[in-house]
Amino acid sequence: MLLIRCPYCEAERPEVEFTYGGQAHIARPQNPSATTDDEWRDFLYIRANPRGIHYERWRHMHGCGRFFNAVRDTVTDKFVMTYKAGLPRPDQAELEAARS
Amino acid sequence: MQTHHPLAGRALPGAQGRVSIRPVEDCTRFILRIDPQNLGAASSVWGANLPPTIGGLVSGSGRIATCIGPDEWYLIAPLTEQDAIESAFAALYATTIHSLVDVSHREVGIAVDGPDAVLALQASIAFDIAAMLVGSGCRTIIDRVQIILLREGQDSFRVEVWNSFSDHVWNLLAGICREIELGV
Numbered sequence: 001m002l003l004i005r006c007p008y009c010e011a012e013r014p015e016v017e018f019t020y021g022g023q024a025h026i027a028r029p030q031n032p033s034a035t036t037d038d039e040w041r042d043f044l045y046i047r048a049n050p051r052g053i054h055y056e057r058w059r060h061m062h063g064c065g066r067f068f069n070a071v072r073d074t075v076t077d078k079f080v081m082t083y084k085a086g087l088p089r090p091d092q093a094e095l096e097a098a099r100s
Numbered sequence: 101m102q103t104h105h106p107l108a109g110r111a112l113p114g115a116q117g118r119v120s121i122r123p124v125e126d127c128t129r130f131i132l133r134i135d136p137q138n139l140g141a142a143s144s145v146w147g148a149n150l151p152p153t154i155g156g157l158v159s160g161s162g163r164i165a166t167c168i169g170p171d172e173w174y175l176i177a178p179l180t181e182q183d184a185i186e187s188a189f190a191a192l193y194a195t196t197i198h199s200l201v202d203v204s205h206r207e208v209g210i211a212v213d214g215p216d217a218v219l220a221l222q223a224s225i226a227f228d229i230a231a232m233l234v235g236s237g238c239r240t241i242i243d244r245v246q247i248i249l250l251r252e253g254q255d256s257f258r259v260e261v262w263n264s265f266s267d268h269v270w271n272l273l274a275g276i277c278r279e280i281e282l283g284v
């Protein structure tokens with residue numbers, strides 16, 4: 001059983017309370033009618049599939065109900081850190097701090 | 101109003117007083133959604149302080165209020181107070197936007213009491229029940245069923261579960277209580 005820290009509940013909660021929400025920090029086009037087909041394709045379907053650090057969305061579905069963001073290492077499946085939705089991507093220094 | 105209680109008449113005293121389960125008598129239940137900045141206004145309408153942080157629980161005079169999300173509260177009150185609460189919040193709506201939804205008909209309560217209550221719940225809930233603060237509440241999962249779990253005392257818990265899942269959760273807990281009783 002994986003424990004995931006919900007940044008809203010400020011508590012470690014069991015994996016079964018959460019659902020996965022895909023890659024994080026994908027901004028919807030500001031002006032959809034001016035967006036080309038290729039840009040739409042990239043927005044809708046093209047996702048990173050990194051070996052290592054991955055920024056992703058999770059939802060505390062069976063808890064407080066909120067979406068939030070997480071940094072997870074796809075090799076070890078360990079969560080590096082979680083942070084509230086709307087906050088910027090944590091930088092390398094913050095990740096190092098969270099790891100130690 | 102629906103008065104049918106799916107667990108009516110059931111009780112499991114449990115041997116040696118280790119752990120027992122019983123259906124909680126019918127009550128009024130609300131989900132309140134409101135901007136936390138306006139919590140003071142909602143508290144004065146409710147008549148008691150609403151807990152400001154997730155997990156917080158305030159009880160008294162037959163009422164329970166627990167914060168289960170950043171802007172979400174679960175409220176329990178005696179059936180006789182339902183109309184008064186609804187009209188008080190309706191008056192608040194003129195000045196403060198919020199949503200108060202009556203979910204009384206949707207859920208039933210199961211009280212889990214006794215020195216082995218932690219052990220019984222831990223059998224099917226994934227987080228550390230013993231570490232749950234006395235006087236706190238949260239939404240969680242028991243055996244794949246979503247519930248709201250309230251810890252009212254050291255040895256006293258309350259499970260709030262949707263009607264359609266209540267039979268399953270009751271039988272699950274009854275089985276666990278029987279195992280504890282038999283020492284297996």
Ligand SMILES: [Zn+2]
Pocket residue numbers: 006007008009010060063064065066
């Ligand atoms: Zn949460």
